Amino acid sequence: MTVRVGLLGAGTVGAGTFAVLARNADEIARRAGRAIQIVRIADLDLDRAARVADGRAEVTTDASAIVDAPDIDVVVELIGGYDIARTLVMRAIAAGKHVVTANKALLAVHGNAIFAAAHERGVMVAFEAAVAGGIPIIKALREGLAANRIEWIAGIINGTTNFILSEMRSRGLPFAEVLAQAQQLGYAEADPTFDIDGIDAAHKATIMAAIAFGTPMRFESAHIEGIRHLDAKDIRFAEQLGYRIKLLGIARRRERNGLPLGFELRVHPTLIPSSRLLASVEGAMNAVWVHGDAVGHTMFYGKGAGAEPTASAVVADLVDVTRTLTADPDHRVPHLAFQPDALSDLPVLPIGDIESGYYLRMAVADQPGVLADVTRIVAQRGISIGSVLQPEPGAGENSTDVVLLTHRALERDVDEAIAAIEALPTVLGPVVRLRMEDLS
Numbered sequence: 467m468t469v470r471v472g473l474l475g476a477g478t479v480g481a482g483t484f485a486v487l488a489r490n491a492d493e494i495a496r497r498a499g500r501a502i503q504i505v506r507i508a509d510l511d512l513d514r515a516a517r518v519a520d521g522r523a524e525v526t527t528d529a530s531a532i533v534d535a536p537d538i539d540v541v542v543e544l545i546g547g548y549d550i551a552r553t554l555v556m557r558a559i560a561a562g563k564h565v566v567t568a569n570k571a572l573l574a575v576h577g578n579a580i581f582a583a584a585h586e587r588g589v590m591v592a593f594e595a596a597v598a599g600g601i602p603i604i605k606a607l608r609e610g611l612a613a614n615r616i617e618w619i620a621g622i623i624n625g626t627t628n629f630i631l632s633e634m635r636s637r638g639l640p641f642a643e644v645l646a647q648a649q650q651l652g653y654a655e656a657d658p659t660f661d662i663d664g665i666d667a668a669h670k671a672t673i674m675a676a677i678a679f680g681t682p683m684r685f686e687s688a689h690i691e692g693i694r695h696l697d698a699k700d701i702r703f704a705e706q707l708g709y710r711i712k713l714l715g716i717a718r719r720r721e722r723n724g725l726p727l728g729f730e731l732r733v734h735p736t737l738i739p740s741s742r743l744l745a746s747v748e749g750a751m752n753a754v755w756v757h758g759d760a761v762g763h764t765m766f767y768g769k770g771a772g773a774e775p776t777a778s779a780v781v782a783d784l785v786d787v788t789r790t791l792t793a794d795p796d797h798r799v800p801h802l803a804f805q806p807d808a809l810s811d812l813p814v815l816p817i818g819d820i821e822s823g824y825y826l827r828m829a830v831a832d833q834p835g836v837l838a839d840v841t842r843i844v845a846q847r848g849i850s851i852g853s854v855l856q857p858e859p860g861a862g863e864n865s866t867d868v869v870l871l872t873h874r875a876l877e878r879d880v881d882e883a884i885a886a887i888e889a890l891p892t893v894l895g896p897v898v899r900l901r902m903e904d905l906s
């Protein structure tokens with residue numbers, strides 16, 4: 467019997483999902499064991515829904531009618547946002563429907579309640595499309611890497627910011643100019659806040675951390691910095707030192723004396739060596755680097771957004787849901803990869819407790835002894851310096867930039883060093899601090 471799907475949201479991904487399901491219907495039925503068909507589409511814009519359906523599905527403006535309909539087996543939620551989506555997803559679960567969603571914000575913020583409700587009701591909530599679009603990273607972390615103790619993840623998981631950073635580097639342009647171009651080209655939203663302030667990447671990093679470490683979603687504890695204040699000068703200096711700057715979502719397990727301490731969960735512009743594969747991920751592409759104790763390093767690369775790449779993940783979830791529709795819920799892959807009664811309470815470490823390399827740039831008076839004062843402050847806190855860059859001052863200038871790259875250090879110690887450096891009369895203005903990961 468055909469699996470009957472109700473689609474909520476007829477935007478870009480909704481249209482892509484309808485198209486892929488229709489185009490590859492035979493292949494999909496051979497894989498799933500049953501045909502899968504979108505039979506009803508809800509969108510506030512009825513014309514838009516009708517264009518997607520093209521006479522092959524019923525259309526409505528009433529999403530709750532689909533969620534409640536007894537003849538719908540699976541609800542695909544592609545509305546996005548927190549509130550309406552949450553209400554509809556919870557109502558679908560209560561009505562005994564399985565849910566497929568691409569909504570990273572919803573899961574990162576309300577996922578714990580949603581998965582608890584789904585477990586209680588014995589239904590699936592599948593979310594491959596929520597992280598890195600078409601890249602099957604959820605499947606990889608949850609199933610393909612199930613043998614491993616996953617040590618850390620570092621991902622370029624926001625295409626808009628990766629496009630902006632790539633353009634800033636290759637064309638030497640300032641952030642605001644590239645953002646305006648990205649908006650004109652349709653890469654960035656009219657309100658690009660979630661992308662450029664790192665929130666979208668933090669939603670995705672939160673979800674990956676939960677399924678990698680077997681913890682609840684901890685979005686509220688994530689440390690989030692975007693690229694809004696990144697200076698093109700730092701991209702240039704980083705390049706001279708052999709690094710590229712990427713907005714990374716990082717989740718890293720930490721131990722002390724062999725005992726679990728917690729995990730780092732952070733999104734921020736990060737220097738990575740130009741020779742790493744991740745540094746070559748340019749434009750709007752996404753990639754996720756995962757280190758497992760058994761497998762070692764792995765990297766997953768592909769399109770993180772767009773109609774059909776994201777539909778690829780939505781439809782894969784529909785196939786997965788279809789295959790186990792009649793299975794005992796206990797025999798399905800657990801939502802968060804680990805059994806719900808075996809989740810860990812491993813905390814997210816405060817940002818002061820993270821360990822990273824650091825890039826510190828400061829403007830200093832061009833006179834003897836300044837560098838010695840700065841390096842003494844750093845050394846006094848046990849922080850080791852890897853490289854120093856001091857570009858020639860412009861003609862007639864009596865100040866110059868100095869850049870230090872440190873080895874791994876505790877962020878709290880680096881903060882103390884920065885405060886002491888900024889108090890030096892020869893240091894002119896605030897120190898620019900960026901984090902650095904060598905991904906080895």
Ligand code: HSE
Pocket residue numbers: 623624625626627661666770771
């Ligand atoms: N806005 C996201 C990006 C895609 O730029 O990657 C959807 O998460």
